[in-house]
Amino acid sequence: MAIYNLGSINADLLYSVPHLPRPGETLASTALRRGLGGKGANMSVAAARGAARVVHIGAVGPDGRWARDLLTEYGVDTRHIAVVDQVTGHAVILLDPDGENTIIINPGANHAIDQNQIGLALAEASPGDILLMQNETTHQAFSAETGSSLGLRVVYAAAPFNADAVRAVLPYLDMLILNAVEALQLEQALGKAPGDLGLADVIVTLGAQGCRWFQGASGQVVDFPALPVTPVDTTGAGDTFTGYLLGGLDRGMQMAQAINLATKAAALMVTRVGTADVIPDLLEIQQMDQPPAKGA
Numbered sequence: 001m002a003i004y005n006l007g008s009i010n011a012d013l014l015y016s017v018p019h020l021p022r023p024g025e026t027l028a029s030t031a032l033r034r035g036l037g038g039k040g041a042n043m044s045v046a047a048a049r050g051a052a053r054v055v056h057i058g059a060v061g062p063d064g065r066w067a068r069d070l071l072t073e074y075g076v077d078t079r080h081i082a083v084v085d086q087v088t089g090h091a092v093i094l095l096d097p098d099g100e101n102t103i104i105i106n107p108g109a110n111h112a113i114d115q116n117q118i119g120l121a122l123a124e125a126s127p128g129d130i131l132l133m134q135n136e137t138t139h140q141a142f143s144a145e146t147g148s149s150l151g152l153r154v155v156y157a158a159a160p161f162n163a164d165a166v167r168a169v170l171p172y173l174d175m176l177i178l179n180a181v182e183a184l185q186l187e188q189a190l191g192k193a194p195g196d197l198g199l200a201d202v203i204v205t206l207g208a209q210g211c212r213w214f215q216g217a218s219g220q221v222v223d224f225p226a227l228p229v230t231p232v233d234t235t236g237a238g239d240t241f242t243g244y245l246l247g248g249l250d251r252g253m254q255m256a257q258a259i260n261l262a263t264k265a266a267a268l269m270v271t272r273v274g275t276a277d278v279i280p281d282l283l284e285i286q287q288m289d290q291p292p293a294k295g296a
């Protein structure tokens, strides 16, 4: 099986700041890190590090070949990443000492993905494969409709949140993943609670409170606790959760097992500064369960 991920690819510029700036304020950062990011790329890397086969569908500009090469190095199939005549997407991330962030994205090439390119990629997929999307690219509705008609399991991570974007893909979705704030915004926009959307699965992530799974068929709601960690950077933790969750499901795990794996991956991720480059691998997650070696 495989995950086809229509997703953004960004150059992340991560500035550590003493606090998130107020309107009109000029702030000096205390550190700058550059790396690979984008919600799409982060999810692809997480799923690949979780041992799933991932085909990324996206675009970079001529200045972003390094990002495509890095994704290949990280184990992602990059044959369907186009190089287009646009600047590569980038994100300016401000990180405060509590690990909270503010992010500005410039979509660039992420908004120049071609419909034919998506069609060609999805033509390789088999029924039962996963189609994953977030809201940092164009053509989500077309992809969702195409994926659904091909018998793919269509999954939408509703970030950055936009109610109209969710509305456009909703008829084709099998699974929706969103955080508590987004779930509330969606409920206000549609007048429906997560469990009433008619989807097979809805996962609402709750940060330090874990996550809640709404199972469509049975109407069951199951809560999963988070692991206690001290966060240094929450950027990309949700992407890591989603990538690991879908990677686990694609490899045949039951939902509860995949959520537990994803919860551990996200917990480890918030103890690290950075995005795609620092997403933990399966071995590191297994080591979380091991007692420290004697003398260590």
Ligand code: RIB
Pocket: 008, 010, 011, 012, 036, 037, 038, 039, 040, 042, 090, 091, 103, 105, 136, 235, 236, 237, 239, 275, 276
């Ligand atoms: O979710 C974190 C990601 O959001 C960053 O990697 C940044 O590129 C933005 O897309």
